[in-house]
Amino acid sequence: MKVRFFVLWLIVGVPLLWGLSKTVQNALKLFQ
Amino acid sequence: MSFLDRQNTVAPPGYNRFLVPPAALAVHLSIGQAYAFSTFNLPLSKLIGLTKSAPDDWTLLQLGWVFSIAILFLGLSAAVFGRWVESAGPRKAMFVAALCFGGGFMVSAVGIAQHQLWLLYLGYGALGGCGLGIGYISPVSTLIKWFPDRPGMATGLAIMGFGGGALIAAPMSVALMDHFKTATSNGVLQTFIVMGIAYFIYMSIGAMTVRVPADDWKPAGWVAPVKPMKLVTNAHVEVNTAFGTRQFWLLWGVLCMNVTAGIGVLSQASPMIQEMFSGRVSAAAGASFVGLLSLFNMGGRIFWASTSDYIGRRNTYMVFFLLGIVLYFSVPTIGRLGSIPAFVIAFGIILSMYGGGFATIPAYLRDIFGTMHVGAIHGRLLTAWSAAGVLGPLLVNYIRQSQIEHGVPKAQAYSVTMYIMCALLFIGFLCNLLMHPVDSRHHFKSDAAAAGARRSAS
Numbered sequence: 001m002k003v004r005f006f007v008l009w010l011i012v013g014v015p016l017l018w019g020l021s022k023t024v025q026n027a028l029k030l031f032q
Numbered sequence: 033m034s035f036l037d038r039q040n041t042v043a044p045p046g047y048n049r050f051l052v053p054p055a056a057l058a059v060h061l062s063i064g065q066a067y068a069f070s071t072f073n074l075p076l077s078k079l080i081g082l083t084k085s086a087p088d089d090w091t092l093l094q095l096g097w098v099f100s101i102a103i104l105f106l107g108l109s110a111a112v113f114g115r116w117v118e119s120a121g122p123r124k125a126m127f128v129a130a131l132c133f134g135g136g137f138m139v140s141a142v143g144i145a146q147h148q149l150w151l152l153y154l155g156y157g158a159l160g161g162c163g164l165g166i167g168y169i170s171p172v173s174t175l176i177k178w179f180p181d182r183p184g185m186a187t188g189l190a191i192m193g194f195g196g197g198a199l200i201a202a203p204m205s206v207a208l209m210d211h212f213k214t215a216t217s218n219g220v221l222q223t224f225i226v227m228g229i230a231y232f233i234y235m236s237i238g239a240m241t242v243r244v245p246a247d248d249w250k251p252a253g254w255v256a257p258v259k260p261m262k263l264v265t266n267a268h269v270e271v272n273t274a275f276g277t278r279q280f281w282l283l284w285g286v287l288c289m290n291v292t293a294g295i296g297v298l299s300q301a302s303p304m305i306q307e308m309f310s311g312r313v314s315a316a317a318g319a320s321f322v323g324l325l326s327l328f329n330m331g332g333r334i335f336w337a338s339t340s341d342y343i344g345r346r347n348t349y350m351v352f353f354l355l356g357i358v359l360y361f362s363v364p365t366i367g368r369l370g371s372i373p374a375f376v377i378a379f380g381i382i383l384s385m386y387g388g389g390f391a392t393i394p395a396y397l398r399d400i401f402g403t404m405h406v407g408a409i410h411g412r413l414l415t416a417w418s419a420a421g422v423l424g425p426l427l428v429n430y431i432r433q434s435q436i437e438h439g440v441p442k443a444q445a446y447s448v449t450m451y452i453m454c455a456l457l458f459i460g461f462l463c464n465l466l467m468h469p470v471d472s473r474h475h476f477k478s479d480a481a482a483a484g485a486r487r488s489a490s
Contacts, residue, residue: 001048008054008241012061012193019199020327027324029316 036239038121043243049178049251051241056171056190058238059126062231063133063167064197066106067326069099069156071205075220079147082218090149098140098152100421105161107418110169114411115271117166122174122242129167130235136160137228144221167235168194168414172394173407177245181254183398184345188337188391195330195387201227261399263346263467267475268402274409279400279470282463287393288416288423289460290352293360293453294329294386296424297379300432301325305375307442308367321376328380329387336388337395345396346467352385353461357454364447390417400469404476427452 034040073095080086117125136159143151171190179186208226212219250256256266274280297304302318313321340348359378366374393413398406428449435445 001051005048005051008051011237012054012057015200016057016061016193016196019196019201019203022203023199023323023327027320027327029320 036121036124036127038119038124038244041121041123041242041244042246043249045246047243047245049245052171052175052178052243053186053189055122055126055238055242056175057193058241059129059167059171059235060190060193061197061200062235062238063129063164064194065201065227065231066099066102066160066164067195067198068201068205069102071202072220072223075209075218076144076152078218079144079220082216088147094149095152098157101153101157102161102164103421104418105158106164106168107415109162109165110411110414111165112411113162113166114169114408115405117170117411118173118271118405118408121244122170123239125166125170126235126239126242129163129170130232130239131163132159133163133167133235134228134232136163137224137231141221141224141228144224165411165414169407169411171238171242172410173403173405174242174244176394176398176403176406177249179251180256180403181251182338182341184340184392184395185334185338187394188334188388191337191391191394192330192333192387194390195326195333198326199330261344263344263469264399265402265469265475267470267472268404269400269409269470269474270476271405271408271412273474273476274401274405274470275412277470277474279467280409280413282467283393283396283400284413284416285463286349286396286460286467287389287413288420289456289463290349290356290389291386291417291420292424292427293356293457293460294383294389294424295420296428296449296453297382298322298325298329298386299425300428301379304446305372308375308446309370309372310443312370312372324376325379325383328383332384332387333391335384337391340392340395345392345399346464348388348392349396349464350461352389353457353464356382356385356457357461360450360453360457363450364444367443367446400467402476 073092076095077085077089077092080089085091113125120128136156139155139159140152141155143149143155172187175186175190176183205223205227208223209219212222257264269277301322302315305321306313306315306318336348336352343351359382363375363378366378394406394410397409397413401409428446431449431452432445435448436442
């Protein structure tokens, strides 16, 4: 159950963090 | 295909309920791609000309209809299929949503290959739109049943995914188009095929892993409050009955006004900041501002929905409307003072409340109508979103244009719009203020209880 928990959250967490980082990178340009 | 049926998705005893939100997120992160569809507009308008639009290429105006049709079908399918989603269960509903959404990309890919625009309208617009609607509502009632102690946080988490979907889809679409680009193609066809397959698989993972709790399941150590808060019911209201109550239409007004105020700004955010701070904000910085607003939109969904578990749903919307009025009212002054950071913070908070409005409404519905048909009632309420999707941008664009035609400088052309947004939020505030519990005569009674009630009445 713990492995499943880890894998499922990884499957949704990794793409979300990748998208977040890309958006933050772009958003920071507003203040440059 | 019986493994898709509701009875085969009941979780065994001891099942970890925190395995369910990722399943919901897988669906919402996928369908949230809709907010990033504009990434395809320019490439689709240059399919023949490649570097610039050829006379036979589709125009941006024609392509704008693809997104509009998708949002229209989102509202319609959520309203029409809400009852079916409740009876079929989340796994079957999520799988159908995956078929529709992935299939929508595939039909659109055929349309791109054949250069037939109607196939994009039919594919991404109608079929994909049904995937959006069914996918959006399918995990809501399941999450509310798994988290009776924190319904706002649970649904907020899923609906946050819808906001986050665009953050993933926008850079992913650009990267894929770059990867597939050749001397004779801009790569959009291959991108549609890859995204169709990828979203189908990703949403299917969500469908296969979702579980519903057993009917008598409760979180360990949790006891339902004997005397709940004034606006929280332990009873249930059937979807058709709920549709005829004053409370449903008050909530429709609450959602519609909150969304109208936010969506109008969202649709014009980039030109608005460039025009209000003319010469100080470039087009690239305007696009960055839109990205920043998306972050606030997403963060607001989980923040405000979780907060509503502590301060109550009505109080949360009171904050949205009152704080929204103050912020919208101050925007023209901020523009005159020329403070870009204050402008960004004001609109960031406004957009967080826009997202928060979407994420908190399922828990508000559960408080008022109970859990029995909350998904189906939520589906019907989403027609408020469709209405706001037309009303918000129309108001902002029309009033801005009218102001400019009357000689108002572009930098000040948004002031009247901001004051009208204040008025809309005040209407929402009144709807929220008038909210009270549903009369017990509307409560669902099982056949036995109804017969008993009839006997005692006669």
